[in-house]
Amino acid sequence: MYASLKDVAARAGVSFQTTSKVLNGDHSVVATGTLERILAAADEVGYVPNALARGLVRQTSSTIGVLVDDVADPALSQLVRAAERAAAAQRHAAFIGAAGHGGDPTPAIRTMQEHRVGGVLVVAPSLEADPRLGAALRGRLPAVSVNHVHGGGLPVVTPDHSTTGELAAQHLVGLGHREIATVTGPRARRVVRSRHQAFLKCLREAGAQLPARCVAEADWTPAGAYAAAQRLLDAGPSVGAIFVHSDVMTLGVLRALRDRGIRVPDDCSVVSCDDVYLAPFTSPPLTTIHVPFEQTGERAVGLLLQRMRGETIPEHEFLPTHLVVRSSTAAPAREPPRSNAGRSGRSLAAASAYRHTSSYTSKERQS
Amino acid sequence: MYASLKDVAARAGVSFQTTSKVLNGDHSVVATGTLERILAAADEVGYVPNALARGLVRQTSSTIGVLVDDVADPALSQLVRAAERAAAAQRHAAFIGAAGHGGDPTPAIRTMQEHRVGGVLVVAPSLEADPRLGAALRGRLPAVSVNHVHGGGLPVVTPDHSTTGELAAQHLVGLGHREIATVTGPRARRVVRSRHQAFLKCLREAGAQLPARCVAEADWTPAGAYAAAQRLLDAGPSVGAIFVHSDVMTLGVLRALRDRGIRVPDDCSVVSCDDVYLAPFTSPPLTTIHVPFEQTGERAVGLLLQRMRGETIPEHEFLPTHLVVRSSTAAPAREPPRSNAGRSGRSLAAASAYRHTSSYTSKERQS
DNA sequence: CTGAAAGCGCTTACAG
């Protein structure tokens, strides 16, 4: 079906080896007439080089594998999109392989190995505690991960999760909130612990507290977060602000609040993280910590490609997050009046200290 | 780095050709002792077959390419996820290539060709009018598309878009609405025209009308839909119901309604399409036409794989959609009283005639 | 400036 180098060579009247050199850009090697004949012949037969054969002889591959938990996750899909672009920009094709939701990543990695990918990008936070992931990769394949991998030894580039927790706490405290609660992701996750601990620490430093009944764990889904918010609201009636570990979960939290007639931000402020496309369009628009998923994907692939070229790359790299203020947070309304003046003063200062953005990602969609 | 067949053969004390046969499952061909020795040797050296070499000699490939507009689109990413799974289930690895947002799909297809994919799945509605897409594929590579491709000649499997329009119209009319408006996707798109025309036809049959000022076009983004809804509301004050061409756009429409103090569904009903993960968690939860993105992806890959095996497959296949009733639609409230009794009777009948679901997709997410 | 040789890791007839 495809024309081979030999077909091109025959048509140009030269050997296929010479054809190979010319088509690989080594123009210095031939006389002008030959060059043109070869180029024309390649064009005429519609020559498309065979990357399989090339990979075989060069013992190197121009492909990477992207091992991903869930491409349909709004945050991960952004990351994967950026990763694919970065790979394509450096002329690398990307295999996509589903890690399989807490399932066994081994088959997907095995498939990638069979296809002799030059390296793999790991986008599988659900597998951070799975020893099979590191075991399958370590020492076998160049790899870069955007999440921690059990056993270590893999370069990691991630958004700075502790800053995320800090920014959320500072924002809430700065607005004057003291009755604070949080809906976290699964606490088995490092991201969750990083965010939560930094959040906690900041709160303590500001003299606010976070009793156990004000912490509810959820499973990253809106439904799970809905249930978690219910628990929170049942446990203690006076919640002035909630920090939620993802925009998608915030959908569930907002619904729980709405169901009880609690107004956001008048009765309760909500700050979350991620800043995915829906954040500017929830009701009300979300104040959230922007997590640079695109940059993470782009940078991770950049490092992976360096690594594949034999360069040394950093073991760990953090990408900064920042607060985006929209309309889901405000100073608390029904506090004792004595602190009102001071609080609103602080609140203004706090608001202007942060970057204010209301951009949203515009995107095509399907049928 | 990788052990080869020869390494395994040397260790087992047989020829590498015999090793090849055995490792490919042709156990009948050797004596029991040999079989065991080979299997053990392969295991010891950690043999991983080279798919590149195999593909080269077999002149066939166990890969497909997935050409996609935007992996980060909530609907397309669901489809892609299902497609990848279906491919993996049949032992095919998937390359992912971005068509590049209305840009040139040729480079991505070229890369896939270089890697000798066995076929390509097209998930690129934004390119349905681009002649380059069909030109690059037709007659060169087995392909199946989930959207129309300019010039035709490519098997297409899509959700049934005209039914989508019908279901929306029937639901609204059944509830008693007559003052209806719509926010459509870009009218250059076939999906949009199919949905819109069917919607229009159904409305007419029911004696409702849709004047031009009640039709606003948007670009699939929440922001675009927000602006479109503004135009609608500015043009004619009495809008009792809106049909929106996607859940994501509905985010913008709901915000526009909210901004004007129009309550949903009390003052205005909203029905949309897609039924992506956020639909049960908007404010209010969305009544929407469920579009089977997962099945579409799965089925499309199934057909592609058949096609790659040389089987004949249908030119066009439609997958059914269905209405999911949640809380964004209701019978109109402030109609003249004369028609109230009849309407509420109809409204009940209409509601019970449809499938009622409140499921949401639960999913893992990242870091 | 051009060509012939060797070989990447496999599979597939074909012999023995």
Add this chain to the structure above:
DNA sequence: CTGAAAGCGCTTACAG
């Protein structure tokens, strides 16, 4: 039951 040959489409020294 096992092995030797040929060849998939390339690239990379090495000769001329």
